[in-house]
Amino acid sequence: xxxxxxxxxxxxxxxxxxxxxxxxxxxxxxxxxxxxxxxxxxxxxxxxxxxxxxxxxxxxxxxxxxxxxxxxxxxxxxxxxxxxxxxxxxxxxxxxxxxxxxxxxxxxxxxxxxxxxxxxxxxxxxxxxxxxxxxxxxxxxxxxxxxxxxxxxxxxxxxxxxxxxxxxxxxxxxxxxxxxxxxxxxxxxxxxxxxxxxxxxxxxxxxxxxxxxxxxxxxxxxxxxxxxxxxxxxxxxxxxxxxxxxxxxxxxxxxxxxxxxxxxxxxxxxxxxxxxxxxxxxxxxxxxxxxxxxxxxxxxxxxxxxx
Amino acid sequence: xxxxxxxxxxxxxxxxxxxxxxxxxxxxxxxxxxxxxxxxxxxxxxxxxxxxxxxxxxxxxxxxxxxxxxxxxxxxxxxxxxxxxxxxxxxxxxxxxxxxxxxxxxxxxxxxxxxxxxxxxxxxxxxxxxxxxxxxxxxxxxxxxxxxxxxxxxxxxxxxxxxxxxxxxxxxxxxxxxxxxxxxxxxxxxxxxxxxxxxxxxxxxxxxxxxxxxxxxxxxxxxxxxxxxxxxxxxxxxxxxxxxxxxxxxxxxxxxxxxxxxxxxxxxxxxxxxxxxxxxxxxxxxxxxxxxxxxxxxxxxxxxxxx
Numbered sequence: 001x002x003x004x005x006x007x008x009x010x011x012x013x014x015x016x017x018x019x020x021x022x023x024x025x026x027x028x029x030x031x032x033x034x035x036x037x038x039x040x041x042x043x044x045x046x047x048x049x050x051x052x053x054x055x056x057x058x059x060x061x062x063x064x065x066x067x068x069x070x071x072x073x074x075x076x077x078x079x080x081x082x083x084x085x086x087x088x089x090x091x092x093x094x095x096x097x098x099x100x101x102x103x104x105x106x107x108x109x110x111x112x113x114x115x116x117x118x119x120x121x122x123x124x125x126x127x128x129x130x131x132x133x134x135x136x137x138x139x140x141x142x143x144x145x146x147x148x149x150x151x152x153x154x155x156x157x158x159x160x161x162x163x164x165x166x167x168x169x170x171x172x173x174x175x176x177x178x179x180x181x182x183x184x185x186x187x188x189x190x191x192x193x194x195x196x197x198x199x200x201x202x203x204x205x206x207x208x209x210x211x212x213x214x215x216x217x218x219x220x221x222x223x224x225x226x227x228x229x230x231x232x233x234x235x236x237x238x239x240x241x242x243x244x245x246x247x248x249x250x251x252x253x254x255x256x257x258x259x260x261x262x263x264x265x266x267x268x269x270x271x272x273x274x275x276x277x278x279x280x281x282x283x284x285x286x287x288x289x290x291x292x293x294x295x296x297x298x299x300x301x302x303x304x305x306x307x
Numbered sequence: 308x309x310x311x312x313x314x315x316x317x318x319x320x321x322x323x324x325x326x327x328x329x330x331x332x333x334x335x336x337x338x339x340x341x342x343x344x345x346x347x348x349x350x351x352x353x354x355x356x357x358x359x360x361x362x363x364x365x366x367x368x369x370x371x372x373x374x375x376x377x378x379x380x381x382x383x384x385x386x387x388x389x390x391x392x393x394x395x396x397x398x399x400x401x402x403x404x405x406x407x408x409x410x411x412x413x414x415x416x417x418x419x420x421x422x423x424x425x426x427x428x429x430x431x432x433x434x435x436x437x438x439x440x441x442x443x444x445x446x447x448x449x450x451x452x453x454x455x456x457x458x459x460x461x462x463x464x465x466x467x468x469x470x471x472x473x474x475x476x477x478x479x480x481x482x483x484x485x486x487x488x489x490x491x492x493x494x495x496x497x498x499x500x501x502x503x504x505x506x507x508x509x510x511x512x513x514x515x516x517x518x519x520x521x522x523x524x525x526x527x528x529x530x531x532x533x534x535x536x537x538x539x540x541x542x543x544x545x546x547x548x549x550x551x552x553x554x555x556x557x558x559x560x561x562x563x564x565x566x567x568x569x570x571x572x573x574x575x576x577x578x579x580x581x582x583x584x585x586x587x588x589x590x591x592x593x594x595x596x597x598x599x600x601x602x603x604x605x606x607x608x609x610x611x612x613x614x
Contacts, residue, residue: 022329039571098568257606261405264346264573264602295571299564303610 039295098298139173149177163286346602405605446480456484470593530577
């Protein structure tokens with residue numbers, strides 16, 4: 001379990017390095033809805049927070065490896081560049097082209113694999129051992145969770161009286177960090193995680209009281225593809241998350257369109273999950289904070305999704 | 308001619324009503340490039356500044372009429388709603404659907420016309436006379452120019468040491484207001500206007516020393532469709548604008564893609580003109596401020612343009 005002090009320590013590490021992203025509102029959504037625009041974060045998503053927080057604790061010059069469906073990859077690649085170390089990134093070969101290119105653009109070496117047949121954790125562990133690299137996990141690491149929690153710390157600094165805090169959920173690192181700090185600063189806040197309907201492993205796990213592994217979800221939300229909750233994240237989330245709700249892919253597309261047309265914001269499918277849940281009436285009432293977790297969709301893929 | 312005091316007066320009128328839009332940067336463009344994100348302005352473009360500044364000076368309860376290719380329409384419609392008066396908007400029947408809908412969405416009555424065969428100024432003048440409405444011109448009005456100038460006033464407050472200030476140009480109201488304040492606050496600044504190559508009436512007019520009327524430009528930049536400089540705006544711009552450069556439609560699309568992919572910002576074709584000129588190497592060197600003038604493109608049209 002992580003604590004409030006871990007999140008506050010991460011905030012100090014990230015000060016002046018991560019963007020303090022804006023909190024934006026829309027009259028159409030209502031004046032009680034606050035969007036934390038992590039799509040405008042460095043490397044395009046909240047993942048930079050955890051990755052940099054992790055890398056900042058490693059011995060100087062220690063090179064790193066990560067496996068990721070995309071945003072964690074870019075985050076580790078950028079964090080490595082900023083820290084002056086080398087990054088090897090294991091990515092699914094069918095990851096969006098924009099994410100593959102961006103990761104290479106940050107100077108990382110990309111190793112691809114077939115995510116329907118190969119196990120990324122195995123590949124990552126093997127390469128880490130062979131090359132003597134530090135494995136940077138995408139969510140199951142206290143430093144990663146604490147880094148992601150700075151998102152909620154900043155949101156609550158701007159909007160202290162939130163009733164509901166909503167984030168997308170894949171491995172559970174973002175919501176674990178956010179719930180840790182939010183439940184401390186504002187004990188009555190309701191924490192809601194949003195999953196794609198095809199990948200509701202957190203909802204099932206919470207109902208079962210233990211981690212449930214599902215088929216790798218087929219969804220447009222490529223950032224929400226983890227087939228089971230993390231071990232450490234689930235320990236946090238089973239205690240602190242009040243509810244997991246799910247949204248369909250069509251809801252994600254509508255939310256992306258809304259954010260584009262009305263708010264002029266580029267948000268990727270995963271990143272729009274909270275707004276999708278709101279527009280579908282799936283969130284509790286009150287003053288709602290929603291994390292727009294990322295914006296790495298690419299113009300070509302966005303155009304395809306809007307057809 | 309307008310003066311610095313007119314722009315400062317407009318800033319007081321707009322305080323707390325218009326958004327103070329963010330100035331954003333990108334490492335890819337360079338740390339010497341500053342984008343003023345008027346795509347995040349109310350009603351989706353800088354036009355709100357001038358429209359509200361104008362309406363705020365009218366006698367209470369005076370209804371208004373405007374003719375516009377889109378953004379001025381939405382701006383006047385929103386300003387009218389905020390001032391509690393009725394707006395009639397004359398729009399080309401082939402204006403982007405998103406703009407027609409948004410204008411109606413603000414509660415305005417929309418009257419459409421054929422912009423290849425009918426003269427919008429005639430229609431506007433006739434309706435104004437028939438219905439006793441105040442005509443709100445899109446640019447050829449000192450209060451409109453002064454309102455638009457607050458864009459540069461804000462940009463220079465954040466980045467006082469600009470060497471170059473760049474805006475898109477249609478009728479010339481934005482650049483007239485911006486040049487007025489910028490040349491006063493920073494006399495050495497170079498003012499550059501960007502036009503679509505198919506609609507370079509300002510460049511031709513400056514070369515000729517008098518207003519030149521061209522064919523109605525066929526360009527994707529629907530916001531830059533005025534066929535000649537305004538009478539009042541040209542009086543200002545012939546004195547204060549250093550250079551007009553032009554960009555092709557393909558350059559606008561590339562700039563839109565760049566802003567989407569790298570900066571997660573939705574910018575319409577007209578609004579991307581300054582970045583297009585920068586990416587094509589058409590701007591003077593130094594610390595460059597570029598106005599992203601609007602974001603009203605709509606997801607469907609954006610998708611079409613990216614094909």
